[in-house]
Amino acid sequence: MTKIDAYEFRRVLGAFPTGVVIVTGMDDAGQPLAMTVGSFVSVSLEPALVGFLPTKTSSSWAALQNRTGTKFGINVLASDQEDLCRAVASRKTNKLEGFEWELSKNGSPILTDSVAFIDCEMHSVSDAGDHDWVMGKVLDLFTLSSNLPLLFFRGGYGSFAPGSMAVNTDISVKLLGQLDLIRPHMERLATELVAEVSVMTRVETELINVGSAGSSTRQGRSSRVGIHVPFMPPIGGVFAAFGGPEAEAQWLAQVHPDADHALQTHFEACLAKVRERGYAAGIGHERGSGIELSARVAYSGRDPEARQRLLAVVNDAAETFNASDVTAEGDYEFHSATAPVFDKDGACLFSMTVWGSDGLTSGADVVATVERLKLAADAASQELQFRSH
Structure with missing residues (x-):
């Protein structure tokens, strides 16, 4: 049997990028435990299972195993959380000291500003060479931000x-296919404007940002x-x-309940x-960014009052949209x-x-x-008119 050189093994496998997560739990004394993992993977949809492979000699893995509790959390780290990742990987104790977190409803630490969180219960642990193969049964899961991982x-x-990038959450396969047609x-x-360009669609009373290209020029x-x-x-306003x-x-019926008749007339004129x-336009960074920030919080699904606050923020931004030439x-x-962007039937x-930039x-x-922009939207409409089925 050919023996694989350890250095060459790491070098070649290092050509494959992996996501980074932090596995968290609570010890029997009520203190947080944490471990950096680069081998997290989705395992099964039915039943919902995820997995990771810790080194058998890891003291962090031993601490998670040698406790009464069987619950743990998977925190998908954001690209700006390298300091947190390195701290958890290098510290022997107090791994989360200096970093913000809160407990999930199942009792595992959720790290603030992570991309996503998966709440789990231990399902099985099996042998995998010098690692263990750990599978967790998913109890709950949600996204925390749209940051890159x-x-x-x-x-x-x-x-x-x-x-x-594109997201197909809450949209049909047919709509996703139409999105692919206009993606170019x-x-x-x-590319031409050196800016971020995004595409939204309307799903009943919500607008969902389903595609994006380019990079934001805003800090x-x-x-x-x-x-x-x-x-x-x-x-x-475009829809x-x-x-x-x-x-x-339907749009006008959603005017904030405290709005007066003059504001209703203003929106009709807009x-x-x-x-x-x-086209529609938004002028003013503070109000526009306020809407986006409030929307991120409101649709993370963890604050029942956040959507009401979002409605108030949207209402306060009325004068910054389509009001002036x-x-x-x-x-x-x-x-x-x-x-x-219109489809072959002329629907938006x-x-x-x-x-815009700062x-x-x-x-x-x-x-x-x-x-x-108008030329690109017209070209996209023609694409849908002649190529969609």
Whole structure:
């Protein structure tokens, strides 16, 4: 039998990037336990099982085994959590000291700002050479953010820079196929403008960001893919303006209950502007970013009051959407511009958005960006008209 050189084994397998998670639990004294793992994997859907492979000699794994409890959590680390990853990997005790966490409903630590959390109960432990093969039964799971995950590759940590991403949560296979048809137009626009371009679709009373291309030019901004926002004034104006009378009525019916008649009239006038221009626009970074941040919290599913706060934030941002004309002579806090994408039946199936950068943008650049966006959205509409079935 050929003996495999250990160095060569690590070198070759190091060419395969892996995600990084931290397995957490509580010891019998009520203190948190944690272990960095690069071998986490989804195992089974029915029953729902996940697994990881700790080294048999690991003291962190021994601590998780030698306790009364059988519950543990899997924390999928974000790309900016390398310090947490290294701390847990190098410390012998007090691994989570200095880092924020809270207990899940099943009693395992959830690390703040992680990408996702999977709550588990021990299912089985079996032999795997110099490692153990641990499988956990999934009790609960949810996403915490849309940040890119931390990766381990060739002995170092980092993340990936996606050309484009898509999410199919809450959308049909047919819709995902139509998204694939317009993806090249989204990617081309992102490359030409050196900006993030995203695509949203409407699912009843929500808008879901289902695709993204390019990279954000704003500091601290992570991917918008998977973000949900409510279909209510002033956001979602493209779907209201080009979705027919029923969509417009539903949109206007979602006006904040404290709004007066003047605000209702304002939103109706904004829709008329969107139809006239062929696009919707958001001016003002603070209000626009506030909506996105509130949406991330509201749709993580862990705070029942967060959606009510989101509605209030959306209502407060009314004056920053579609209220004024952009001229080539001015300077603007250009947050976003959105154009409709129509299917073969003429329905507004998607919206395509270009996101602005920090600071001020000249009016001439905003106008040029909007015109290029409209061309890309028109090309995407033609793609759906001639190629979708």
